[in-house]
Structures are given as structure tokens and as C-alpha cells.
Amino acid sequence: MKFNEQDQSRLIPALKVIGEPNRLRILCGLGMACLPVVDIIHATGLGQTNVSFHLRVLREAGFVRAERRGAFIFYCLADRDLLQILQNLKLWLETRVETHPNRKNQPLMGGHNSATTT
Amino acid sequence: MKFNEQDQSRLIPALKVIGEPNRLRILCGLGMACLPVVDIIHATGLGQTNVSFHLRVLREAGFVRAERRGAFIFYCLADRDLLQILQNLKLWLETRVETHPNRKNQPLMGGHNSATTT
DNA sequence: TGATAATATCAGTCCATATTTATATGAATA
DNA sequence: TATTCATATAAATATGGACTGATATTATCA
Numbered sequence: 001m002k003f004n005e006q007d008q009s010r011l012i013p014a015l016k017v018i019g020e021p022n023r024l025r026i027l028c029g030l031g032m033a034c035l036p037v038v039d040i041i042h043a044t045g046l047g048q049t050n051v052s053f054h055l056r057v058l059r060e061a062g063f064v065r066a067e068r069r070g071a072f073i074f075y076c077l078a079d080r081d082l083l084q085i086l087q088n089l090k091l092w093l094e095t096r097v098e099t100h101p102n103r104k105n106q107p108l109m110g111g112h113n114s115a116t117t118t
Numbered sequence: 119m120k121f122n123e124q125d126q127s128r129l130i131p132a133l134k135v136i137g138e139p140n141r142l143r144i145l146c147g148l149g150m151a152c153l154p155v156v157d158i159i160h161a162t163g164l165g166q167t168n169v170s171f172h173l174r175v176l177r178e179a180g181f182v183r184a185e186r187r188g189a190f191i192f193y194c195l196a197d198r199d200l201l202q203i204l205q206n207l208k209l210w211l212e213t214r215v216e217t218h219p220n221r222k223n224q225p226l227m228g229g230h231n232s233a234t235t236t
Numbered sequence: 237t238g239a240t241a242a243t244a245t246c247a248g249t250c251c252a253t254a255t256t257t258a259t260a261t262g263a264a265t266a
Numbered sequence: 267t268a269t270t271c272a273t274a275t276a277a278a279t280a281t282g283g284a285c286t287g288a289t290a291t292t293a294t295c296a
Contacts, residue, residue, distance in 0.1 A: 001201040003146035003208065010211050011146070011204065012139045019137015020284080021130045028121040028129070037243060050285055052244055062214055071242055071293050079214060083119040085207050086129060090121065092203055093128050096180055096196075138254080155273060168255055170274055189263045189272055 017061045022046060023054050027063060031083065034067075034076035135179045140164060141172050145181060149201065152185075152194035 003011065018024050022044060029035075029043050041051050055075060058064040065078045077083070121129065136142050140162060147153075147161050159169050173193060176182045183196045195201070 002149040031120040
């Protein structure tokens with residue numbers, strides 16, 4: 001399985017967004033819920049403006065959506081399927097064992113092998 | 119679905135690693151293959167020492183493994199299941215459509231709803 | 237309508253880390 | 267054994283973006 005340039009150009013910015021620890025914390029903290037910003041501020045312990053900044057990044061990247069309800073703006077995941085993806089990643093990480101240098105006896109040379117060609 | 123602190127403390131560093139664009143490029147470029155460093159250097163266009171640095175980060179985080187073969191050191195994915203995870207993420211990203219504010223008619227208030235409690 | 241609360245925006249600073257340059261290490265070869 | 271090639275390491279520097287403080291915007295309430 002290989003990812004072409006288009007695949008990568010799609011993955012890179014998305015992973016960049018969720019690669020930031022506090023943004024991931026916000027996403028995980030949201031889960032299935034919808035929370036107003038004040039709750040996110042308290043849950044994360046971050047400054048209000050910092051939270052607002054991260055929420056904007058998440059919103060513009062399509063990870064969360066916002067809805068104003070009176071004085072509050074509620075945020076929740078734009079698509080909760082993301083949780084499944086994160087869950088898969090978590091499970092994968094859990095099953096990794098540092099003592100196994102060759103996971104699942106995967107052959108080292110499993111594909112194209114080159115010393116001088118790309 | 120919620121991720122507790124332990125889950126998050128596992129996900130955060132991992133996503134931090136692959137959230138760096140060039141490291142993700144290296145992983146995607148490896149795919150099923152095993153490549154010597156020179157190939158990775160040429161494929162990415164990065165400097166040799168920069169590649170070496172990123173490979174070390176990937177290696178220490180358990181994403182790749184290295185094997186010396188004579189004058190060359192070959193790198194490949196430590197566990198190619200990662201490709202499936204990335205593939206799922208890619209597919210998810212592809213199916214996201216910016217014009218749909220409410221993905222799959224997911225209810226906005228899908229869970230815990232609070233304005234003042236965390 | 238003014239005060240207050242919730243939240244976003246802006247500009248500047250700070251900090252983590254990517255990158256570069258110099259050098260060290262390991263392997264192959266003459 | 268010295269040289270060359272491949273790659274890693276160390277230190278310094280550059281860069282991007284997280285964070286902060288000030289301020290603006292929006293909604294609510296008296």
C-alpha cells in the first residue's frame with residue numbers, strides 16, 4: 001500500500017492539526033458530547049484565547065463544528081467517525097510491544113527493495 | 119466513546135510524531151518497502167542529517183525499524199498495519215465534504231450537554 | 237441603554253522543534 | 267592502513283506556531 005502525493009497532501013495537514021497535543025485533548029474531551037467553550041476551557045486548563053485559537057483551527061480544518069446557543073457557543077465533533085479512527089490507532093498503539101523488533105513476523109524486505117534507485 | 123487520560127497520553131506522543139509533515143512523508147514513502155537512507159534522502163529531498171534525525175524519532179517512537187546491510191541501513195515500517203490506519207484516515211478525509219455542516223445528520227446534542235459543568 | 241458574560245480576533249512574544257553545519261562512527265575497498 | 271562512502275550525532279541556528287495580553291464582537295440582563 002502506497003500513498004501518492006495527493007493522498008499525502010490530504011493527510012499531512014489533517015495530521016498536523018491533530019498532532020498538536022492540546023487540540024487532540026480537545027477532540028478526545030469532546031467525544032460524543034457538545035460542549036460550550038467555557039467547559040472546554042475548564043476541562044483543558046488552557047487560557048480562553050488559546051482555546052479559542054485551537055477551536056478555530058479545528059473548525060477550519062473540519063474536525064469540529066460550532067453552534068451558537070444564546071450567550072454560548074457549543075462545539076462538537078463534525079463527524080464522530082473520527083473517534084473510531086482514533087480508537088483504531090489507540091488499539092494499534094496498545095498492541096505494539098517494544099520487545100518485538102519484527103512485528104507479526106513481517107518480512108523485512110516486503111516490497112520494492114533498492115539501494116540506489118528511488 | 120471517550121478517551122481517558124491514559125488513552126490520550128498514548129495517542130498524543132504518537133500523533134505528535136506523525137503530525138510532522140516530513141515524518142509522515144517518510145512513512146508514506148516507505149509503504150511496504152524497505153529503503154536505505156540514501157533513497158529516503160532522494161525521495162524526500164531533505165538533507166541527509168535531517169533525514170537521519172527524523173528517522174531516529176520514528177525509530178524511537180516505534181514506527182520504523184532499521185537493519186544494517188553492509189554499508190547501508192535499510193528502514194521499513196515496524197508494523198505495516200499502520201498503513202491501514204492511515205488508509206482509513208485518508209478515506210475518512212476524502213468522504214468529508216465541506217458543504218455538509220451536519221455530517222450524516224448526526225445530532226448536535228449527542229451526549230452529555232452542559233453549560234456550566236465539566 | 238449600559239453593564240456583564242461569553243467568545244473571537246489581533247499583535248507580539250516565547251518556545252519547541254526542525255534544520256543546518258561540523259564532526260564522529262561504521263562499513264567497504266584499494 | 268588510508269581512503270571513501272553511508273549514516274549518525276552534537277551543537278548552533280532558524281522557523282513555525284503555541285501562547286499571552288489587549289481588545290473587539292456578540293448575547294443577555296437589569
